[in-house]
Amino acid sequence: MSGLFGLANLPYGVCSVDGSAPRAVTRLGDHVVDLATLLDDDVFAGPSLNPFMAQGRARWDVVRTAIGEALAGGLPADGVHAIGDVRMHLPFEVADYVDFYASEHHASNLGRLFRPDSPDPLTPNWRHLPIGYTGRASSIVVSGTDVVRPCGQRLVDGVPELGPSLRLDLEAEVGFVVGAGSPMGTPIPAVEAAKHIFGVVLFNDWSARDVQAWEYVPLGPHLGKSFASTISPWVVPLAALDHARVEVPRQQPAPLPYLALDEPWGLDIDLEVELNGEVISRPPYRSMYWSPAQMLAHLTVGGAPTRTGDLFASGTVSGPELDQVGSLIERGKGFLEDGDEVVLRATAPGVDGSRIGFGEARGRIREARS
Amino acid sequence: MSGLFGLANLPYGVCSVDGSAPRAVTRLGDHVVDLATLLDDDVFAGPSLNPFMAQGRARWDVVRTAIGEALAGGLPADGVHAIGDVRMHLPFEVADYVDFYASEHHASNLGRLFRPDSPDPLTPNWRHLPIGYTGRASSIVVSGTDVVRPCGQRLVDGVPELGPSLRLDLEAEVGFVVGAGSPMGTPIPAVEAAKHIFGVVLFNDWSARDVQAWEYVPLGPHLGKSFASTISPWVVPLAALDHARVEVPRQQPAPLPYLALDEPWGLDIDLEVELNGEVISRPPYRSMYWSPAQMLAHLTVGGAPTRTGDLFASGTVSGPELDQVGSLIERGKGFLEDGDEVVLRATAPGVDGSRIGFGEARGRIREARS
Numbered sequence: 001m002s003g004l005f006g007l008a009n010l011p012y013g014v015c016s017v018d019g020s021a022p023r024a025v026t027r028l029g030d031h032v033v034d035l036a037t038l039l040d041d042d043v044f045a046g047p048s049l050n051p052f053m054a055q056g057r058a059r060w061d062v063v064r065t066a067i068g069e070a071l072a073g074g075l076p077a078d079g080v081h082a083i084g085d086v087r088m089h090l091p092f093e094v095a096d097y098v099d100f101y102a103s104e105h106h107a108s109n110l111g112r113l114f115r116p117d118s119p120d121p122l123t124p125n126w127r128h129l130p131i132g133y134t135g136r137a138s139s140i141v142v143s144g145t146d147v148v149r150p151c152g153q154r155l156v157d158g159v160p161e162l163g164p165s166l167r168l169d170l171e172a173e174v175g176f177v178v179g180a181g182s183p184m185g186t187p188i189p190a191v192e193a194a195k196h197i198f199g200v201v202l203f204n205d206w207s208a209r210d211v212q213a214w215e216y217v218p219l220g221p222h223l224g225k226s227f228a229s230t231i232s233p234w235v236v237p238l239a240a241l242d243h244a245r246v247e248v249p250r251q252q253p254a255p256l257p258y259l260a261l262d263e264p265w266g267l268d269i270d271l272e273v274e275l276n277g278e279v280i281s282r283p284p285y286r287s288m289y290w291s292p293a294q295m296l297a298h299l300t301v302g303g304a305p306t307r308t309g310d311l312f313a314s315g316t317v318s319g320p321e322l323d324q325v326g327s328l329i330e331r332g333k334g335f336l337e338d339g340d341e342v343v344l345r346a347t348a349p350g351v352d353g354s355r356i357g358f359g360e361a362r363g364r365i366r367e368a369r370s
Numbered sequence: 371m372s373g374l375f376g377l378a379n380l381p382y383g384v385c386s387v388d389g390s391a392p393r394a395v396t397r398l399g400d401h402v403v404d405l406a407t408l409l410d411d412d413v414f415a416g417p418s419l420n421p422f423m424a425q426g427r428a429r430w431d432v433v434r435t436a437i438g439e440a441l442a443g444g445l446p447a448d449g450v451h452a453i454g455d456v457r458m459h460l461p462f463e464v465a466d467y468v469d470f471y472a473s474e475h476h477a478s479n480l481g482r483l484f485r486p487d488s489p490d491p492l493t494p495n496w497r498h499l500p501i502g503y504t505g506r507a508s509s510i511v512v513s514g515t516d517v518v519r520p521c522g523q524r525l526v527d528g529v530p531e532l533g534p535s536l537r538l539d540l541e542a543e544v545g546f547v548v549g550a551g552s553p554m555g556t557p558i559p560a561v562e563a564a565k566h567i568f569g570v571v572l573f574n575d576w577s578a579r580d581v582q583a584w585e586y587v588p589l590g591p592h593l594g595k596s597f598a599s600t601i602s603p604w605v606v607p608l609a610a611l612d613h614a615r616v617e618v619p620r621q622q623p624a625p626l627p628y629l630a631l632d633e634p635w636g637l638d639i640d641l642e643v644e645l646n647g648e649v650i651s652r653p654p655y656r657s658m659y660w661s662p663a664q665m666l667a668h669l670t671v672g673g674a675p676t677r678t679g680d681l682f683a684s685g686t687v688s689g690p691e692l693d694q695v696g697s698l699i700e701r702g703k704g705f706l707e708d709g710d711e712v713v714l715r716a717t718a719p720g721v722d723g724s725r726i727g728f729g730e731a732r733g734r735i736r737e738a739r740s
């Protein structure tokens with residue numbers, strides 16, 4: 001496991017030790033390293049990565065190099081803790097959160113389930129723009145936080161009742177963290193996305209399918225999604241994924257110019273969905289139709305500003321095969337029970353055939369409040 | 371005009387004078403009064419109302435009484451400026467923002483326009499729950515901020531193109547500001563909403579109808595709304611609206627118990643939509659089907675937390691008559707042109723037959739970026 005968090009990775013997180021004030025750290029193998037101590041830089045002394053994230057790409061690159069050099073000889077003497085001795089916190093303050101719908105396989109599968117009478121499972125707009133909707137920022141929690149089964153209105157024999165969701169699902173996603181924001185009225189072209197995207201997390205967009213099905217026409221999901229979303233505690237720097245860059249699948253029709261890419265923006269991330277200790281699916285991120293650069297370009301083309309801490313997620317990652325789907329509804333074998341524990345994991349190619357790891361996005365379902 | 375901002379109102383805002391650091395103020399007639407000075411309380415010395423809003427209902431009530439007593443004899447000697455000499459700022463930091471769809475008249479009008487083939491203009495869920503969706507917090511701006519015509523994908527002869535919206539609309543709404551938040555997993559019953567709602571603003575939810583129509587199926591509006599929303603600079607305390615409380619229209623079927631009300635939660639607010647100096651509509655807020663207490667109860671029933679600075683808006687306020695609609699699309703006489711200026715205003719009953727006023731929500735349309 002240490003190999004997944006070697007010098008080619010160096011993710012960013014925030015942790016506390018025995019109730020101490022949370023501080024920014026990186027991870028090397030099975031240890032965390034305090035960054036304010038390592039680099040003598042107070043930007044890392046606070047409880048979130050936002051101040052560092054706001055400094056922008058040039059500074060991120062300098063700091064990443066400095067961390068790599070400082071740790072090249074091994075762990076330092078000070079500011080080091082075993083990963084098992086620390087508590088990880090939400091690594092950044094989430095500003096606005098947008099969830100996309102970028103997997104053609106997932107969107108097709110869901111279209112067949114939610115709109116069975118429609119001749120095409122994809123809506124007419126799907127291949128023209130990365131569909132997304134804004135979600136609730138305040139219910140994003142860090143890995144390890146229990147998820148209480150949500151209540152909501154759902155149909156029972158055709159009549160809406162309030163009660164615990166009976167179709168509670170997971171959604172395996174990848175989230176992209178905006179470090180350097182952009183002012184209102186200034187779109188971010190797809191070709192400049194890397195200047196703004198600080199890093200990548202795993203994201204479980206827990207979904208109450210019965211609540212969602214009843215509420216979502218015409219204005220989209222709300223309570224079906226707003227009760228909780230889980231992110232991994234480690235933000236993997238975009239720079240650590242250089243070796244994971246692949247071409248996106250062929251996009252037909254060709255995207256409009258503002259969505260055009262000048263470099264490979266697909267990401268060869270292998271996800272893994274574990275349910276109660278058993279791996280039930282291995283969604284391949286490289287199968288995603290819309291890339292994060294295109295999502296960010298679309299999100300801002302109307303003039304919306306972005307802020308440090310904005311998070312946009314890919315939507316459920318589903319490959320073409322049944323053992324590659326990123327949600328239970330697509331798998332067709334039932335939904336989450338109380339006590340179930342879901343863990344998302346992922347790896348991606350590093351240097352020289354090695355792999356880099358992501359943190360886990362773990363959550364256990366607790367029974368609904370009575 | 372002074373009468374609208376008398377002792378029965380005492381709204382909260384944030385302003386600066388000649389480039390000074392923004393501070394919290396109240397308004398009496400045509401003057402603003404610095405609250406940190408008036409009350410000798412540093413909670414008002416910062417650039418947003420959030421610290422005060424977080425203190426909760428009991429403190430809000432004490433402070434409102436104290437302000438009223440301090441100003442009963444007229445304007446104080448220090449910390450007073452003429453309204454024309456100050457610049458108003460966004461009065462609070464917006465946390466999560468949710469927009470509802472609470473007017474039966476508006477939802478019916480839009481349903482007929484967007485889904486002409488549907489036998490019922492209201493979707494089957496509409497009378498069972500206050501439909502809402504999460505919107506972008508970072509593009510909420512204060513009155514007086516120009517609105518650049520957004521670009522986005524919209525259909526031209528059936529083909530999606532990127533370009534300036536050709537169907538730019540306004541939406542006259544009322545926004546409700548959450549002062550005291552609530553933890554994840556703890557719903558706010560409708561009967562406790564007043565403990566959490568700090569105050570009320572006017573809200574223009576600018577909408578690009580052509581962008582919205584192309585993008586919104588299946589996950590709801592995104593770029594059609596995310597480019598800008600304008601709020602009035604004055605937060606009218608909920609307590610100032612005691613005399614505006616009226617029964618909501620009859621709700622049939624009876625709402626589920628979590629949406630039941632034990633006091634009148636309709637608000638007799640008269641809105642006014644001015645376009646280029648001419649009042650084109652007078653939407654009556656008392657005609658709104660779903661009340662703010664029900665919106666907040668619904669928003670949280672699934673377990674979503676709320677935070678100080680959360681904003682939820684009513685959705686377009688439209689009455690039953692054509693001169694009471696809160697959007698141009700319902701009026702049917704065209705959309706906004708570059709240079710058009712929209713001003714939302716409102717008044718509500720105060721004590722003894724007087725009226726209290728809201729601040730303006732003003733915005734002028736600037737041409738799209740080239």
